Amino acid sequence: MIYLDNSATTSPYPEVLESFRKVSETYYGNPSSIHQFGGEAEKLLKTSKKQAADLLKVSEQELFFTSGGTESNNTAIKGIALKHQNRGRHIITSQVEHPSVLEACAALESLGFRVTYLSVNHEGKIDLDELKRTIDGETILISIMHVNNELGTIQPIKEIADLAAKYPKLFFHVDHVQGLGKVPLDLSHPGIDLCSMSSHKIHGLKGTGALYIQKGTTLFPLLHGGGQESSQRPGTENLAGIVAMVKAMRLTMEKQRHSYQHLEKLSAIIRTALHQDHRIVINSPEDGAPHILNFSVPNFKPEVVIHALGKENIFISTKSACSSKHSDESAVLAACGWGEDRSHFGLRISLSYQNTEEEVREFCKTFIHVLDQLNNVMG
Ligand SMILES: Cc1ncc(COP(=O)(O)O)c(C=O)c1O
Structure with a gap:
């Protein structure tokens, strides 16, 4: 074949499958349980988060595990919109985003938000001048993908982040699902507030992903429940999937270097x-x-x-x-x-x-x- x-999607690395099996077998305790067995799972969860944060060069407090790119995109977009609607109700995205961005924006339009869908050139690239002209006093969010999933077009994320950083009221979300492990992205840029990632695109497992949320950025959570992931993403953690994702990240990022x-x-x-x-x-x-x-x-x-x-x-x-x-x-x-x-x-x-x-x-x-x-x- x-x-x-x-x-x-990608085929999971053998090491990823092995990690998933091992963690499922050995660390099936609930990380929230107060007994030692739960404590061991919690420790492994913390270690995994530290490893993922180190790989992405962000702090552990800024990384949240999700079920994948779709959830990360929805959490970022709806979360910003609902939390910060008092500041304004305008969102900017592009016409070539993944459906999980476009549909989240359409859902917000049905709630009364205004969304601008930036046009692109023949190569699928947005125009920075059009973006600049589109920002107004009501704009609270720009959501632009790093690498386009159909064309491979790389958007000028640094330039957008530079621009976004000049507007203190405005958040910038990057859909990095197709870029992770292939095209470098500097998450330490102060203009990038949120960034979505997915594990099954980098030889991890389906149903796992991550959302980077810059320190100080607050979201209305999509889910409410037991307080896991600092209440930003409650629900018993998919520890085996998370460990497997971190392994896939490490292996893919090593390959990216070499x-x-x-x-x-x-x-x-x-x-x-x-x-x-x-x-x-x-x-x-x-x-x-x-x-x-x-x-x-x-x-x-x-x-x-x-x-x-x-x-x-x-x-x-x-x-x-x-x-x-x-x-x-x-x-x-x-x-x-x-x-x-x-x-x-x-x-x-x-x-x-x-x-x-x-x-x-x-x-x-x-x-x-x-x-x-x-x-x-x-x-
Ligand atoms: C650019 C982009 N964003 C988001 C997603 C959704 O990711 P997931 O399949 O993990 O929900 C995809 C999946 O194809 C994608 O290509």
Whole structure:
């Protein structure tokens, strides 16, 4: 099997599965129980938090474990909106955010908040001047993703954070789900108040994630309950999942340090091969994240191509699910200003450090072969 859908999810590292099994077996006590067994679980929870905080270069008090990217995004956006609505009820985001951001914003609109959806250029990048012009006295939150999940576009997070830092009333949330372990992000920047992460995109397990909340930033919690995670995210902690996530973070971040060029090389191989075929247009920017490559093959239905590749045991994907009004259209490609010839025919390859040169070469060969075959069928 050649798995090139790593932005959808990744295979858990064997070490991650081993940690999960070991913790589930050995530390199944409830960290809130006052007996020693619970105490041991609590100690492991604290150690894990310290390790994760160290890896992310933030303080332990600033890190909160969640069930994943969707929960982190919802907690950040709704949490800021509900807590700080007395200061203003305006939120700024972009048209190419993940549905967990867009839908959270839409939900707030139904409660009377005003949301500005920034436009993007052909490469999926927001315009800083438009952002500046959009901020007004009512703005309480900017939520912009680091790496776009469909295109790999990297947004100018530092510049946005510099700008946000000039407005004391305004919070800045970064959806870092696709950037973690691939594209560095400096969470110590004073302008970044909140940052979402997810474990299953970095070879951890589904149902675990984290939200960085800068010291001094307060949120209305999404959940209420037993006071865990400083009452910011109550509920008995998924200790085994958390330990597994921290392991996945450490392993992935080590790979990021040593193998980043590997991803760049794989991406360049695919880009060069696809570029040579006149039927294919590449949508991802040259300076995007190295693990995501989006392209369109006009008139070749993505589902048909994916199905044909699946028969060859090769797995890639199309637009993210439920992100467009029209079932065939990629809302992200449409927002980039591309017509139907591109936005209805988008495909995405997403790589992991585990993919090899042989795999991507095999993909390129098979992909062109599949297009030729489909061409014949289509006449
Ligand atoms: C950019 C981005 N944000 C958020 C999410 C949601 O993360 P999760 O699947 O952990 O809920 C995803 C998942 O694809 C994503 O790509």
